Amino acid sequence: MSGPYFDPEYENLSIRINPPRVSVDNASCSDSTLVKVDSMNKPGILLEVVQILTDLDLIITKAYISSDGGWFMDVFHVTDQNGKKVTDSKTTEHIEKALGPKGQAADWIKSWPGKRVGLHPAGDHTAVELIGRDRPGLLSEIFAVLADLHFNISAAEVWTHKTRIACVLYVNDDTTYRAVDDHSRLSLMEEQLKNVLGGEDDDQVAHTSFSMGFTHVDRRLHQMMFADRDYEGVGATEVEYPPPLKPKIFVGRCEEKGYSVVTVKCKDRPKLMFDIVCTLTDMQYVVFHATIGSDGPYASQEYYVRHMDGCTLNMEGEKDRVIKCLEAAIQRRVCEGLSLELCAKDRVGLLSEVTRVLRENGLSVMRAGVSTVGEKAKNVFYVRDSSGNPVDMKTIEALRKEIGRTMMLNVKKSPANAKVPHEARGWAKTSFFFGSLLEKFLP
Known part of the structure; x- marks a missing residue:
C-alpha cells in the first residue's frame, strides 16, 4: 500500500x-x-x-x-x-x-503598458541566450549576424565580467515581427552564432539548449554566469579593483540561533540587494533575517542564512565559495566609465550599425540594455576603451558627429574603472525559447 x-x-x-x-x-x-x-x-x-x-x-x-x-x-x-x-x-x-x-x-x-517588468514589455518573440568569451567587437558581430539573417532585435540585455559575456536577446522576424519557430532558420542562426562566439582558439565545443520557460532576465544572467563559473576567473588574471569598489564580504556564525551570518559592505548602487538575494537563493540558501542599510555612498547588508537542507556554512571551502560568488554578483553590474544613452526610431539593423560605429571608434561594450517601445528604440551602452584606458573625449565627440545625425545621444561620466584583464579562453553556448513574454511571466 x-x-x-x-x-x-x-x-x-x-x-x-x-x-x-x-x-x-x-x-x-x-x-x-x-x-x-x-x-x-x-x-x-x-x-x-x-x-x-x-x-x-x-x-x-x-x-x-x-x-x-x-x-x-x-x-x-x-x-x-x-x-x-x-x-x-x-x-x-x-x-x-x-x-x-x-x-x-x-x-x-x-494596466501598465510599456513598463519594464523583468526586462521589457510583452511581445511575440524568440528569446536567445548566449554566453562565451568576450573580446572587442564581439557584440557588433552578434548583432550583424542577426541582421543578416533577417532577425529584428526588440530587446536585449548584455553583461560582461572577467572576460566572459552573457546575453539575453529577444528577437523576431524582421518582416512579420512574430516569433520564429522555423528550425532551419534557428539552426542556421545557432551555427553562425557559435562561430562568432567560439572562434578557432576555444578548446571546447559550443553547446546549444532549447527552453520553453521564462525567468526574470537579470536573474537569468546571474544564473548563466554562475553556471559559467565566472566567479573563479578561469584562465583570467584577477581584476584589481580600487578599494572603494572591492566588496568586503565576511561569513560568520550566530551560535545562539544556529545561523550563518553573511555580511556585505561595498559601494552602494541600485539593485544591489536584488543581486545579493538572487545569488543566495540560487545557491540554495534561505534568508531568515536580514538588515539592510547605507551610510553615505556605502552599503552594509547582513543576512542570517541556512542552506535549504538546514545546515550552516561550516566548511572553509564553502565559505570561500559563497564569498567569491557574492563578489562576482556585485561586480557584474558595476560599470565605471562612460554610459551612452541613445534614442532613435526603431529599424532593422539599428543595433548592428550602432555597435559597428562603437567598435570602429575603439570602444568596447561592458554592459548594454536595449528596449523598444512602439516605434522608439532606447539603448544604453556602458563602454570603455578597447585597450583598457579611459575613453578619450575626442572619441566621444567623433561619435556624436557620426551617430548624432540619426539619433539622440546622451553621455554620462562615472569614476574611472579598474584595468580590465586580458581575454580568457573558455566555451560558448547558445539557447533559445519561444512564445509570448507575457504568457511566460504570468503565474
Whole structure:
C-alpha cells in the first residue's frame, strides 16, 4: 500500500486564508516611503518581493527582514530614482497590486503598458541566450549576424565580467515581427552564432539548449554566469579593483540561533540587494533575517542564512565559495566609465550599425540594455576603451558627429574603472525559447 494521501491544495490553504497584506506608508518616515509586507512564508518569497520593487525602479535604502516560523514580515524603505518619496498614486497602487494576493499581478502588468517588468514589455518573440568569451567587437558581430539573417532585435540585455559575456536577446522576424519557430532558420542562426562566439582558439565545443520557460532576465544572467563559473576567473588574471569598489564580504556564525551570518559592505548602487538575494537563493540558501542599510555612498547588508537542507556554512571551502560568488554578483553590474544613452526610431539593423560605429571608434561594450517601445528604440551602452584606458573625449565627440545625425545621444561620466584583464579562453553556448513574454511571466 502507498503512504497516506495529502491533497496538494492543502499546502496553499493557509495562503488563501491569509493572503499577503501590503501597505505603502508615506507618513512614518521623512525621507523615504515604507513598504510593509506580511505574508505566509514560502520558498523564494524574499527574492520575489525584492524583484518586484526593483522592477518598479525603486531604490531600497533600508530593509528589515524576518521570516522565522511560518510567517514572513518585511519593511522596506524605498525612494524613486531621484531619492524622493514615492508619492505617485499610480505607482503606489501598482506596488500594492504586485505584492498583494496572487492573481493581481496579471492585472498590474496589463494596466501598465510599456513598463519594464523583468526586462521589457510583452511581445511575440524568440528569446536567445548566449554566453562565451568576450573580446572587442564581439557584440557588433552578434548583432550583424542577426541582421543578416533577417532577425529584428526588440530587446536585449548584455553583461560582461572577467572576460566572459552573457546575453539575453529577444528577437523576431524582421518582416512579420512574430516569433520564429522555423528550425532551419534557428539552426542556421545557432551555427553562425557559435562561430562568432567560439572562434578557432576555444578548446571546447559550443553547446546549444532549447527552453520553453521564462525567468526574470537579470536573474537569468546571474544564473548563466554562475553556471559559467565566472566567479573563479578561469584562465583570467584577477581584476584589481580600487578599494572603494572591492566588496568586503565576511561569513560568520550566530551560535545562539544556529545561523550563518553573511555580511556585505561595498559601494552602494541600485539593485544591489536584488543581486545579493538572487545569488543566495540560487545557491540554495534561505534568508531568515536580514538588515539592510547605507551610510553615505556605502552599503552594509547582513543576512542570517541556512542552506535549504538546514545546515550552516561550516566548511572553509564553502565559505570561500559563497564569498567569491557574492563578489562576482556585485561586480557584474558595476560599470565605471562612460554610459551612452541613445534614442532613435526603431529599424532593422539599428543595433548592428550602432555597435559597428562603437567598435570602429575603439570602444568596447561592458554592459548594454536595449528596449523598444512602439516605434522608439532606447539603448544604453556602458563602454570603455578597447585597450583598457579611459575613453578619450575626442572619441566621444567623433561619435556624436557620426551617430548624432540619426539619433539622440546622451553621455554620462562615472569614476574611472579598474584595468580590465586580458581575454580568457573558455566555451560558448547558445539557447533559445519561444512564445509570448507575457504568457511566460504570468503565474
